[in-house]
Amino acid sequence: YERLMINFVLSQIPTFQWCLNPNCGSGQDHYQGENVPIMTCNACGHKSCVVHGTPISDGCERWHSDKGPVNKQEKLDAVAFTTDIKAGD
Numbered sequence: 001y002e003r004l005m006i007n008f009v010l011s012q013i014p015t016f017q018w019c020l021n022p023n024c025g026s027g028q029d030h031y032q033g034e035n036v037p038i039m040t041c042n043a044c045g046h047k048s049c050v051v052h053g054t055p056i057s058d059g060c061e062r063w064h065s066d067k068g069p070v071n072k073q074e075k076l077d078a079v080a081f082t083t084d085i086k087a088g089d
Contacts (some may be wrong), residue, residue, distance in 0.1 A: 020055050021046035 010016050010027060018027040019041040026043035030036075030050055037051045047056040 017048075017050055019044060019046055020048040020053070 013029065015029050015031045015033060016027055017030040017039050019025070021041060021044050024041060024044040024046060026041055028039070028042050030039045034051050037049050038047055038056065039050050040047050048054065049056060
């Protein structure tokens, strides 16, 4: 329950970003936002694009042309879905 509450509170912070590495589970404040679109996780070093919500290895340009911009709720839903899958393994 405590973890869910912490995750909820963190998700309410507009500049907070979760690490997209499925093996990490960490997150951090990325106050630079779209001005510095690449976030490097302080815990694992994984790089992701905060604009498109994708790992850098996926390529921002490809994501933008295929999917268009992703809003924060869609990113949170994707992380929650991935987390649920990991928990169910």
